[in-house]
Amino acid sequence: MMKRWFSFLHDNWVGVILTMTLVLFFVYLYAFFRNGHYGEHYDLASCWAGVGAIAAAAATGYGKWWTDSKYNSVGGQKPD
Numbered sequence: 001m002m003k004r005w006f007s008f009l010h011d012n013w014v015g016v017i018l019t020m021t022l023v024l025f026f027v028y029l030y031a032f033f034r035n036g037h038y039g040e041h042y043d044l045a046s047c048w049a050g051v052g053a054i055a056a057a058a059a060t061g062y063g064k065w066w067t068d069s070k071y072n073s074v075g076g077q078k079p080d
Contacts, residue, residue: 024051 009016024047031042 028044028047031040031044031047034040035042035044
């Protein structure tokens with residue numbers, strides 16, 4: 001069961017990320033309007049702090065991949 005789930009995530013990672021981004025956007029939008037219309041007090045800054053942390057981790061991973069690809073591999077060959 002878990003192997004099938006991880007295989008699905010591996011094969012469809014772009015769609016999963018886009019879906020999660022849309023869900024996050026709609027939850028943020030809902031909270032934004034609840035704050036304005038109904039006087040709720042959702043902390044909207046924490047939402048973007050989490051998104052920023054994820055983006056920083058992704059940028060770090062991409063930088064590592066790019067550095068390893070450019071300087072630690074022979075051009076045109078797969079790494080060992």
